[in-house]
Amino acid sequence: MPDDLLQLEKRHQWHPFTPMQAWCAEDHEPLMLVSGQGCTLTDQHGREYLDGNSSIWTNIHGHNHPTISAAIRAQLDRVAHTSFLGFTHEPAIQLGKQLVDLLPGSALSRVFYSDDGSTAIECAMRMALQYWKQNGGEQRDTILAFDRAYHGDTLGAASVGGIPVFKGSGNDFGYKTLRVPHLDALELLTSDQVERLAAVIIEPLIQGSAGMRLWPQGMLAKLSAWCRERDIFLILDEVMTGFGRTGSMFACQREGVTPDFLCLAKGLTGGCLPMAATMTTERVFEGFLGAGRAFYYGHSYTASQLGCAAALGSLQVFREERVMEHLPAKIEIFTQLVNSLKDLPQVMDVRQCGLIAGIEIGPYPAEELRGSKVCLAARKHGLLTRPVVDTIVLMPPLAVTDGEMQRMVNAVRLGIEEVFG
Numbered sequence: 001m002p003d004d005l006l007q008l009e010k011r012h013q014w015h016p017f018t019p020m021q022a023w024c025a026e027d028h029e030p031l032m033l034v035s036g037q038g039c040t041l042t043d044q045h046g047r048e049y050l051d052g053n054s055s056i057w058t059n060i061h062g063h064n065h066p067t068i069s070a071a072i073r074a075q076l077d078r079v080a081h082t083s084f085l086g087f088t089h090e091p092a093i094q095l096g097k098q099l100v101d102l103l104p105g106s107a108l109s110r111v112f113y114s115d116d117g118s119t120a121i122e123c124a125m126r127m128a129l130q131y132w133k134q135n136g137g138e139q140r141d142t143i144l145a146f147d148r149a150y151h152g153d154t155l156g157a158a159s160v161g162g163i164p165v166f167k168g169s170g171n172d173f174g175y176k177t178l179r180v181p182h183l184d185a186l187e188l189l190t191s192d193q194v195e196r197l198a199a200v201i202i203e204p205l206i207q208g209s210a211g212m213r214l215w216p217q218g219m220l221a222k223l224s225a226w227c228r229e230r231d232i233f234l235i236l237d238e239v240m241t242g243f244g245r246t247g248s249m250f251a252c253q254r255e256g257v258t259p260d261f262l263c264l265a266k267g268l269t270g271g272c273l274p275m276a277a278t279m280t281t282e283r284v285f286e287g288f289l290g291a292g293r294a295f296y297y298g299h300s301y302t303a304s305q306l307g308c309a310a311a312l313g314s315l316q317v318f319r320e321e322r323v324m325e326h327l328p329a330k331i332e333i334f335t336q337l338v339n340s341l342k343d344l345p346q347v348m349d350v351r352q353c354g355l356i357a358g359i360e361i362g363p364y365p366a367e368e369l370r371g372s373k374v375c376l377a378a379r380k381h382g383l384l385t386r387p388v389v390d391t392i393v394l395m396p397p398l399a400v401t402d403g404e405m406q407r408m409v410n411a412v413r414l415g416i417e418e419v420f421g
């Protein structure tokens with residue numbers, strides 16, 4: 001990196017989830033990414049890497065996809081952003097219709113836009129709580145969440161998170177939350193606790209930030225039935241699993257479940273621009289009708305025109321390139337490749353769902369940073385990814401080729417061998 005940029009970086013920047021002392025150390029040169037094409041990213045020295053975690057779980061069709069780029073450019077020539085408070089615009093209208101059509105026959109017919117995963121979750125929780133408050137369910141003031149859940153970093157989203165380190169201050173804050181370890185624990189709740197539940201929130205099929213931990217098959221369907229029987233809202237956080245990652249467009253479709261709220265973000269724009277959507281039912285929507293009633297929530301960039309255009313571009317790619325039809329064959333190869341790592345004695349577990357994999361090498365004492373070291377070693381072999389502690393994450397864009405998957409897994413193998421060698 002040019003010296004002047006390096007100095008400015010270390011003097012003024014502060015990065016998320018990053019120990020800044022090591023980052024700013026004299027001998028550390030941060031990787032600076034300058035361009036991307038397909039699944040390849042290029043750094044300041046012209047070195048190329050495969051994007052092994054889809055740029056933190058966002059990218060879907062590869063970088064610089066011509067269809068999405070063209071959609072953004074065309075929108076830019078009209079207008080970049082206008083307010084959604086008191087006005088509407090065509091990209092948002094078209095996107096809403098297309099999102100609803102992705103869930104044919106489901107009850108999810110209303111779309112509320114926001115900016116990122118955390119705000120999509122905030123919307124769902126606030127809608128659920130306000131719904132009950134103004135529709136005869138005043139006692140329903142609690143959200144049930146699961147241990148090791150991750151739903152984002154804003155105050156409300158973090159309050160239903162179940163990973164203590166992500167709570168930062170460690171304070172008990174935000175929404176009234178009841179946390180349980182797994183489905184069976186629901187049976188242990190008192191009737192008083194159940195009566196106070198406004199909603200249950202879960203990452204369907206797989207908990208991402210917990211280290212790619214899979215829920216047992218059928219768990220989601222059972223949870224959905226449990227909620228239905230008690231008229232408790234089900235909020236599905238598909239911020240990571242949405243848009244094909246698990247092999248179907250949405251993870252909930254794998255178990256035939258329709259939630260009351262579906263939260264979408266990361267892959268919504270194909271990973272190009274920040275944008276989120278919270279989808280819900282007519283029932284919830286109607287609970288906000290009537291004189292003086294409104295959902296008191298919104299952001300300056302709600303339904304950003306550029307974001308909507310990018311999302312429309314991404315959905316166009318899904319259709320034109322028959323992305324979902326090509327997925328099963330890719331997933332089969334991915335499954336074989338990541339499981340082949342089990343022959344390494346350091347690999348304790350490989351957890352995989354669709355094009356998402358967690359390769360666990362631990363547990364080691366956290367201060368040994370083994371997971372990070374493996375990812376750094378893999379970088380020398382042309383792979384970019386980040387671990388969750390001792391779990392190496394591989395989550396390629398859906399556009400990944402067989403050869404690229406092979407190279408990614410090979411880089412992980414070389415990285416593990418190097419660190420433990």
Ligand SMILES: *Cc1c(COP(=O)(O)O)cnc(C)c1O
Pocket residue numbers: 057116117118119121150151152153203208209237238239240241265266
């Ligand atoms: C990333 C993530 C979020 C938070 O999304 P942001 O866009 O980072 O706010 C919420 N839930 C899940 C499951 C995620 O993976």
